[in-house]
Amino acid sequence: MLEAEQKAVPAVLVTGPSGAGRTTAINVLEDLGFEAIDNLPLRLLPGLIDAAAAPRPMALGLDSRNRDFSPRALLDVIDMLSGRREVELTVLYLDSKPDVLLRRYSETRRRHPLAPAESPGEGVRRELDLMAPIRDRADILLDTSDMNVHQLKAEIERWFAPEGRALALSVQSFSYKRGMPHGIDMVFDCRFLANPYWRPELRRHNGTEAAVQDYVKSDSRFTPFFTRVLDLTRLLLPAYREEGKSHFSIAFGCTGGQHRSVAMAETLAKALAEDGLQVSIRHRELQGQRKK
Incomplete structure (x- = not known):
């Protein structure tokens, strides 16, 4: 046995x-x-x-x-x-x-x-x-x-706290130029989405801002991509929780780590928080900017 x-x-x-x-x-x-x-x-x-x-x-x-x-x-x-x-x-x-x-x-x-x-x-x-x-x-x-x-x-x-502790979820963004972050459970590449960097009025802004998010979401590929990522995350998190995992990390990467990956991380984190999940956001190229 x-x-x-x-x-x-x-x-x-x-x-x-x-x-x-x-x-x-x-x-x-x-x-x-x-x-x-x-x-x-x-x-x-x-x-x-x-x-x-x-x-x-x-x-x-x-x-x-x-x-x-x-x-x-x-x-x-x-x-x-x-x-x-x-x-x-x-x-x-x-x-x-x-x-x-x-x-x-x-x-x-x-x-x-x-x-x-x-x-x-x-x-x-x-x-x-x-x-x-x-x-x-x-x-x-x-x-x-x-x-x-x-x-x-x-x-x-x-x-x-061990009693009834929820799965701690971290959603991150990063730049492929600096390499992938360590210890990530799921990684998604956002470089196929429309890049706000090429819009002069958006270049100096980042994906935490509504104008940049709206531009990224205007790409016809954004909604089906986001929907599938959200559905996959919702499918996997209960299974990992049942296995006793205490922390799960999801990362989105793009060329500079300023626009597309940040917008995607912000959007996913908001959706998961609305599901009642405990979510931490971290943007590596924005000096670790985050919210909970």
Whole structure:
């Protein structure tokens, strides 16, 4: 008799710039039943997961203060964990506006870890530049700029509370010039649609704006394409939810990642949100612009 296949253990890797709320998020996940481990050296993570005695969800806190931190090293760890069948990895990136991070440091009078002998503003700038590749790789990106501790707690619970948790859905756009994003479940190419770039009055705008969306939708191929993508998504999401998947990502690509892919992502996300699904939008070429 064949043994039942072991269910993948959820692991949330929590990262982001110092001051964006990573410690709060780790504490909330621990309260939700996750085994929380913060600031463990990167080289020890694979062995830690191998040694886990029970299939308990894990929350792993990492940022630039880790002893052996580097963007490449962290991306390598993410790639390694994403390739393991026994682990279901979600990269949670907590972000915040530079002026908000600076204000938080000024209020606490703390020294920034990347600029201990310089101004906090210099440290904030360095860390945001350092963390940019990790931000691009995140599955869930939360901007905490306008959140207090209680609001951040509620947002984390909305994504990760085990009781009755909905499938977290991410809809993204990207440019093929910069390559496909990692960790995407479904990818659709939008380069066959009418391109607003060739309209001078639309070139400097993007697909989050109504004029660009209307132009893309005026292409006779848009409606049948969108309808089929929406129907396919509605068909697949319940099946993935039944399999225990906690996060599903859909990406649309076009040449520059500014117009067609953005318009398609916005339109699909709106339709799925109207279905009552939990949706996060991310536009990689628009500096991670998103809405929920």
